[in-house]
Amino acid sequence: MNDDHLLADSVDIGLILLDHDGRIRLWNRWIAQRATRAAHEAEGMTLTEAFGNHIDPRLTLVVREAIDFGWTARLSHALHPMPLPLFPPGSDHSQRMMQAIDVTPANDGTRRMCLLQVRDVTEAVHREALLKQQAHQLRNDLQRLSRAQEELQRSEMRFRELARQAPAGLFEADAEARCTFLNERGEQLLGRELAQVAGSPWPNFLPAADQERIHDRWLLAVKSATRFSEEFRYIHPSGRPLWLRAEAGALRDQHGQIRGFIGTIVDITEFHERASRNEFRANHDSLTGQLNRDHFERHLRAAISGAREVTDRIALLFIDLDDFKVINDTHGHQAGDTVLKAVAYRVRRVVRAEDRVARYGGDEFAVLLYEAGDDRSLAAIVAKITHAVALPINLGHCHVRISCSIGLAVYPDDAQDPNGLLNQADQRMYDGKRGRPARASLPPPNA
Numbered sequence: 111m112n113d114d115h116l117l118a119d120s121v122d123i124g125l126i127l128l129d130h131d132g133r134i135r136l137w138n139r140w141i142a143q144r145a146t147r148a149a150h151e152a153e154g155m156t157l158t159e160a161f162g163n164h165i166d167p168r169l170t171l172v173v174r175e176a177i178d179f180g181w182t183a184r185l186s187h188a189l190h191p192m193p194l195p196l197f198p199p200g201s202d203h204s205q206r207m208m209q210a211i212d213v214t215p216a217n218d219g220t221r222r223m224c225l226l227q228v229r230d231v232t233e234a235v236h237r238e239a240l241l242k243q244q245a246h247q248l249r250n251d252l253q254r255l256s257r258a259q260e261e262l263q264r265s266e267m268r269f270r271e272l273a274r275q276a277p278a279g280l281f282e283a284d285a286e287a288r289c290t291f292l293n294e295r296g297e298q299l300l301g302r303e304l305a306q307v308a309g310s311p312w313p314n315f316l317p318a319a320d321q322e323r324i325h326d327r328w329l330l331a332v333k334s335a336t337r338f339s340e341e342f343r344y345i346h347p348s349g350r351p352l353w354l355r356a357e358a359g360a361l362r363d364q365h366g367q368i369r370g371f372i373g374t375i376v377d378i379t380e381f382h383e384r385a386s387r388n389e390f391r392a393n394h395d396s397l398t399g400q401l402n403r404d405h406f407e408r409h410l411r412a413a414i415s416g417a418r419e420v421t422d423r424i425a426l427l428f429i430d431l432d433d434f435k436v437i438n439d440t441h442g443h444q445a446g447d448t449v450l451k452a453v454a455y456r457v458r459r460v461v462r463a464e465d466r467v468a469r470y471g472g473d474e475f476a477v478l479l480y481e482a483g484d485d486r487s488l489a490a491i492v493a494k495i496t497h498a499v500a501l502p503i504n505l506g507h508c509h510v511r512i513s514c515s516i517g518l519a520v521y522p523d524d525a526q527d528p529n530g531l532l533n534q535a536d537q538r539m540y541d542g543k544r545g546r547p548a549r550a551s552l553p554p555p556n557a
């Protein structure tokens with residue numbers, strides 16, 4: 111074996127050298143292993159004799175062109191997948207290996223020859239196919255991604271538009287209660303833009319007395335992963351006091367951790383005012399604005415049970431107007447109303463703000479005096495009320511005067527329970543009324 115053969119056997123590609131007549135001069139080991147024909151058998155044969163009739167005719171053609179005209183050619187796997195019947199070494203010959211063949215002219219000094227360099231591209235083709243498949247997959251994924259992005263954009267736009275048009279304030283805040291989103295209605299309600307409230311926990315913008323309570327409720331909702339739902343006062347930057355209700359649910363990250371809350375803020379000022387008005391109506395007399403009988407008795411019961419603990423004296427005054435009916439009969443019902451309002455107002459003015467005044471019945475009033483003091487100071491209050499009620503009352507077209515009878519009962523001296531105290535005061539009032547001098551005649555209308 112000469113040096114050329116040694117060299118040809120040591121390379122990792124197939125080499126076939128054909129002489130001018132197209133006969134095999136060199137058939138390296140690489141080819142021998144894949145064609146199952148030894149070099150000594152193949153040498154001297156044509157390609158057709160060495161391989162049988164299984165050669166791609168285009169190969170025969172380009173070999174002839176290389177020898178005759180000195181042309182080169184490449185039969186790539188893409189166009190001519192398997193020009194020669196070559197098989198992977200050790201295979202069962204069921205599938206040809208994929209090849210790329212370079213056909214180049216060679217020269218032995220006198221005549222032109224042809225060299226075939228054969229490469230196994232099976233692996234490369236498979237890799238290429240795999241790459242193509244991956245590229246295809248990637249393209250599909252990208253398309254899906256961009257479709258998902260478009261959908262996301264659309265749904266974000268939808269959300270923004272909904273948030274813009276929503277009649278309620280919408281907000282989002284982090285676990286520390288710092289606002290991260292506020293829709294237009296929310297900014298309008300608060301009278302502040304997101305940038306103005308974003309820096310610090312939102313309860314800091316509430317009246318000082320409510321800040322801690324609401325902030326604690328927020329932190330509790332975060333800790334216990336429950337819904338946040340609170341009503342609180344808010345002073346609008348214009349100075350207008352409001353009642354707001356915030357309702358929010360937890361927003362979680364991909365690990366299930368709460369990263370904040372998203373929810374609504376609603377102006378419930380009107381509702382609150384209506385509820386307060388209703389509560390006032392339920393507890394107060396509509397004519398005089400003082401407590402009604404039921405509410406007064408609730409205060410009386412509470413005062414007695416509170417007083418038992420601190421052993422305070424509590425005084426109950428029962429006031430009944432004298433001959434009130436005459437006012438109605440003489441000046442009309444409306445004039446009677448004016449008198450009732452004036453009496454209520456005057457009694458209210460005499461006692462302290464923490465004491466309770468009620469219209470107990472038609473022309474009856476009751477007063478609850480906390481920390482009643484001694485008998486002298488009680489007598490002074492009774493005298494003051496008597497005097498205040500007796501002052502002339504302006505009916506517009508005339509003035510009238512009216513007197514009253516007052517019954518006084520003191521807890522714990524006269525009775526230890528509300529009913530006992532009420533009965534005692536009532537009885538004393540009647541006793542006083544029976545003992546009063548004969549009624550002075552009232553001035554006639556327009557007097």
Ligand SMILES: Nc1nc2c(ncn2[C@@H]2O[C@H](COP(=O)(O)OP(=O)(O)OP(=O)(O)O)[C@@H](O)[C@H]2O)c(=O)[nH]1
Pocket residue numbers: 397430431432433434435436438442443444445446447450471472473
């Ligand atoms: N204007 C007016 N009159 C009322 C109202 N409620 C009750 N009255 C009248 O108050 C009067 C109470 O009459 P009486 O119970 O006889 O009391 P009085 O005339 O003050 O007589 P004495 O208590 O014995 O001094 C009645 O005429 C009722 O119609 C009211 O809301 N407005």
